[in-house]
Amino acid sequence: MITPLLRSARPGAGASAYAQYRAAIAEGRSQRLLIRAGLVAAAAVVAGLAWGWVAAAVVAVAVGVADTVVRWRTHEAVRTWRKGAIGERRTARMLRPLERRGYRVLHDRALPYGRANVDHLVIGATGVFVVDSKHWSRERRLTRRGRYVRVGRSSGDQLVKSVLYEGQAVAAALAQSLGQQVQVTPVLAIHGTRMPLLRVTKVSGVPLLQAPQVRGWIGRQPARLSAAEVATIAAAADRVLPPYTAS
Numbered sequence: 001m002i003t004p005l006l007r008s009a010r011p012g013a014g015a016s017a018y019a020q021y022r023a024a025i026a027e028g029r030s031q032r033l034l035i036r037a038g039l040v041a042a043a044a045v046v047a048g049l050a051w052g053w054v055a056a057a058v059v060a061v062a063v064g065v066a067d068t069v070v071r072w073r074t075h076e077a078v079r080t081w082r083k084g085a086i087g088e089r090r091t092a093r094m095l096r097p098l099e100r101r102g103y104r105v106l107h108d109r110a111l112p113y114g115r116a117n118v119d120h121l122v123i124g125a126t127g128v129f130v131v132d133s134k135h136w137s138r139e140r141r142l143t144r145r146g147r148y149v150r151v152g153r154s155s156g157d158q159l160v161k162s163v164l165y166e167g168q169a170v171a172a173a174l175a176q177s178l179g180q181q182v183q184v185t186p187v188l189a190i191h192g193t194r195m196p197l198l199r200v201t202k203v204s205g206v207p208l209l210q211a212p213q214v215r216g217w218i219g220r221q222p223a224r225l226s227a228a229e230v231a232t233i234a235a236a237a238d239r240v241l242p243p244y245t246a247s
Contacts, residue, residue: 087135087191104234109241111169117244126221132163136192156203177236189214
């Protein structure tokens with residue numbers, strides 16, 4: 001996920017997205033509260049003069065709740081970051097069983113340069129995978145014409161641009177640390193939008209999978225790393241890709 005991220009004091013899957021969600025809620029809070037207070041006061045006065053102060057209290061509460069709900073639904077930044085955090089945490093739960101098979105799974109890791117983060121990094125016998133969680137609305141549909149893929153109004157190339165960058169950045173960081181090349185496979189884990197189940201859709205070599213499919217897909221890839229190599233790569237990744245948290 002390439003974004004101007006805020007550091008979160010809560011490590012783990014979705015920490016960065018959750019920090020952005022909290023920041024989006026806080027932005028303009030004072031102004032929103034003043035406007036809400038004005039609406040509540042005006043409604044209470046009108047209702048009080050018309051029906052009495054019991055009605056005024058009921059109307060004031062109703063107006064306050066209604067304004068809160070409307071602003072929440074129209075605050076797209078809040079909704080986007082909240083959905084992102086939820087999606088990352090769901091993906092983390094789906095990947096967790098891999099750890100019982102000897103895989104190492106790291107979440108919300110900072111890249112050495114820039115302001116991007118890696119949602120999930122999976123290291124095991126079948127290789128090294130950068131998994132980018134996406135939480136899209138159910139209305140978005142995948143369409144394919146030949147080798148061209150679109151999801152909603154977005155082209156496939158746009159969808160995989162960030163995870164391709166993350167995969168390259170992770171590979172470069174690991175190679176520099178270990179003194180040897182490490183193959184890193186980028187994957188999209190998609191929540192919400194329905195993806196084809198019988199055929200894996202790929203864009204620029206990146207599989208677009210429903211999030212519940214990712215664990216099985218990773219496990220079915222050919223074995224390429226020994227247990228010792230997994231341990232060595234995981235230790236290097238833990239060192240050069242620290243949790244995206246406040247220092």
